[in-house]
Amino acid sequence: MTRVLRIVLVLAALGMLAYRFRHVGLAPFARDEPQFLRAAGQQLDTGHWLSANPLYGNLGLRYGPAAFWFYGVVQAVAGRDPRIAILAMGLTLTLAQLALALAVWRLLGESAAVLAVLVAWVASSPYQFLWSRLAWDLTSNAAVFAAAALLCTYRELGVPRALALGALIGLGLSTHPMVVPFAVAVLAAVGWEQWRRGRDGILAAAALIGCMVLVNVPYLLFLLRAPIVGRAPRLPLSPAGFGSLFLQAPRIATTWGLPYYFGRSWSDFRLWLGEGADLVEPISLVALVLCAVATVAGIAAALLSPDARQRRMGRVALIAWIGNVLLLAAVGLERHPHYNFSSAWVPVFGVASAVAWLRRTRPRAGSAALALLAAVAIGQFAVIVGWMGFIRASGGTRSPGYGTPIGIQRDAMRAACATSEPTIVLKNETEMFPFPFEYHALTLPECRSKTLVVCAEEPRPLTKACPSPAAGARVLAEGRMSTGCVRRDRHWRAIAAFPPRSTYFWTLPVAVLGSSARNVNP
Incomplete structure (x- = not known):
């Protein structure tokens, strides 16, 4: 050779x-x-x-x-x-x-x-x-x-x-x-x-x-x-x-x-x-x-x-x-x-x-x-x-070991933080844990001046239930997202939830990721 x-x-x-x-x-x-x-x-x-x-x-x-x-x-x-x-x-x-x-x-x-x-x-x-x-x-x-x-x-x-x-x-x-x-x-x-x-x-x-x-x-x-x-x-x-x-x-x-x-x-x-x-x-x-x-x-x-x-x-x-x-x-x-x-x-x-x-x-x-x-x-x-x-x-896998990759997570958080409201309620309809969204909110320049609340429709382990949006809240933004390997027709919605427009209400689409609910380090 x-x-x-x-x-x-x-x-x-x-x-x-x-x-x-x-x-x-x-x-x-x-x-x-x-x-x-x-x-x-x-x-x-x-x-x-x-x-x-x-x-x-x-x-x-x-x-x-x-x-x-x-x-x-x-x-x-x-x-x-x-x-x-x-x-x-x-x-x-x-x-x-x-x-x-x-x-x-x-x-x-x-x-x-x-x-x-x-x-x-x-x-x-x-x-x-x-x-x-x-x-x-x-x-x-x-x-x-x-x-x-x-x-x-x-x-x-x-x-x-x-x-x-x-x-x-x-x-x-x-x-x-x-x-x-x-x-x-x-x-x-x-x-x-x-x-x-x-x-x-x-x-x-x-x-x-x-x-x-x-x-x-x-x-x-x-x-x-x-x-x-x-x-x-x-x-x-x-x-x-x-x-x-x-x-x-x-x-x-x-x-x-x-x-x-x-x-x-x-x-x-x-x-x-x-x-x-x-x-x-x-x-x-x-x-x-x-x-x-x-x-x-x-x-x-x-x-x-x-x-x-x-x-x-x-x-x-x-x-x-x-x-x-x-x-x-x-x-x-x-x-x-x-x-x-x-x-x-x-x-x-x-x-x-x-x-x-x-x-x-x-x-x-x-x-x-x-x-x-x-x-x-x-x-x-x-x-x-x-x-x-x-x-x-x-856009990811339906498994606790992978889920939605970090690039998509960061893009979603940048979009959520683009509003001028100081507080963001992120309604997580996926089975992903709240931890990545909370960390991105701390480290992304677009989110550092914001207060982030990650919640779900119903309370579940590690995620609390979302507060109800104010009556008559209007949709500020609407689009389509792919999460966790499931491309769906369902839309995310960004809603002004609490007068006087102090909160931006952001919904992630439903996706079955199969994430474990145990907060342990195996």
């Missing part, structure tokens, strides 16, 4: 990663995200930095504050536009994943073609694509990928790397407790290595553990006095269900289970894709099985490698994967994909290790495996591009 072709392949793969940053107006901004950014901004207003997440999680606890520190710094530097926060978190997560791909590639001593395919495959994960476009607590995901990359880079752990590794794991733990399996895996694998080194190893291990604890001091002090509220109902787990937990990490690297983010819009997306839609689900299942098998084979190859670094990565991958499964089985929560951040990196390492082993021992089979991985990456990336095309054409 010529040098020019190698460069072209790597640049093409990087271009696939860069697609995450296109059309930010199509990104979701539904429930937790606006609450996160509002709480982060309040840190700057009050001068008090959070020691815990202000939202309760499904385990009945408030999780760590690291994501709020991140967004607070972003807002201090670049302002409170939510799109900047989305881009900042997306860049952080993407750089961490790129770092892992580069570190694994160097660890395995592979060619530029392998690097290009590995980066393309990372870019083709629809789950990681969506998470890279959320202003959410993705500091946990980014920290695990960055720490896994760091684990690839040394033969003997010195104090500087130990401090960096401890800081990364500490930030992950200070974001979400689901990082615990990865932390345990690192402590077990690295601790064994350091113990065998004697005094020098113990010093590095102490630096690692000390930095992990130091980062979490504010959160640990909070937990000492934190109340525990009722947790989400514990779900029963059958033997088959327990076995399926092992597929959750490989799932993240494929398109299998993607309807989770579409809800009732999945059938609409299939219709929008056309004839190729019938291939998505069967190919996704095949990709899932192949990914799981290759991950197991790659971990086994790493454990048997003469390279101590590969053996270390194999041990960490195996313990993190099994630990993630055991934790999910123990807590009995719904199988949200983001509960697998401790092991989401494992297929990246495992599949790369399997391909490298095949290329060393059976070159023809290795070349075929690399070509298959490239084909899967291209196919999955095509699904991502189709997904964004569908969001652009339909």
Whole structure:
């Protein structure tokens, strides 16, 4: 392969990663995200930095504050536009994943073609694509990928790397407790290595553990006095269900289970894709099985490698994967994909290790495996591009995980705030939460001098009932809007509700988005 072709392949793969940053107006901004950014901004207003997440999680606890520190710094530097926060978190997560791909590639001593395919495959994960476009607590995901990359880079752990590794794991733990399996895996694998080194190893291990604890001091002090509220109902787990937990990490690297983010819009997306839609689900299942098998084979190859670094990565991958499964089985929560951040990196390492082993021992089979991985990456990336095309054409999805994208939300709020009245009553006939509208009212220049009331026809969880407009109120504006993937003939109406024209009454169209009513951070 010529040098020019190698460069072209790597640049093409990087271009696939860069697609995450296109059309930010199509990104979701539904429930937790606006609450996160509002709480982060309040840190700057009050001068008090959070020691815990202000939202309760499904385990009945408030999780760590690291994501709020991140967004607070972003807002201090670049302002409170939510799109900047989305881009900042997306860049952080993407750089961490790129770092892992580069570190694994160097660890395995592979060619530029392998690097290009590995980066393309990372870019083709629809789950990681969506998470890279959320202003959410993705500091946990980014920290695990960055720490896994760091684990690839040394033969003997010195104090500087130990401090960096401890800081990364500490930030992950200070974001979400689901990082615990990865932390345990690192402590077990690295601790064994350091113990065998004697005094020098113990010093590095102490630096690692000390930095992990130091980062979490504010959160640990909070937990000492934190109340525990009722947790989400514990779900029963059958033997088959327990076995399926092992597929959750490989799932993240494929398109299998993607309807989770579409809800009732999945059938609409299939219709929008056309004839190729019938291939998505069967190919996704095949990709899932192949990914799981290759991950197991790659971990086994790493454990048997003469390279101590590969053996270390194999041990960490195996313990993190099994630990993630055991934790999910123990807590009995719904199988949200983001509960697998401790092991989401494992297929990246495992599949790369399997391909490298095949290329060393059976070159023809290795070349075929690399070509298959490239084909899967291209196919999955095509699904991502189709997904964004569908969001652009339909105005969102009927699901709590996406809903109406941020660009449409901001346009609607600009139009609502265009009136001269100081108070706006926004009658929300969709099933979207009020949080994004309230955040836009705080941050859009057109709305900053306004008072916003978000309400509904009937009271419902998190949304109060609207006051009745004054008799004889006249319509100030009328138009047509598309929201939540349902283009309707119903109109929004802007009404002068309360004399003397102090309130502007704005109605959003009915749309069934299927949003959950629970105000929790899963």
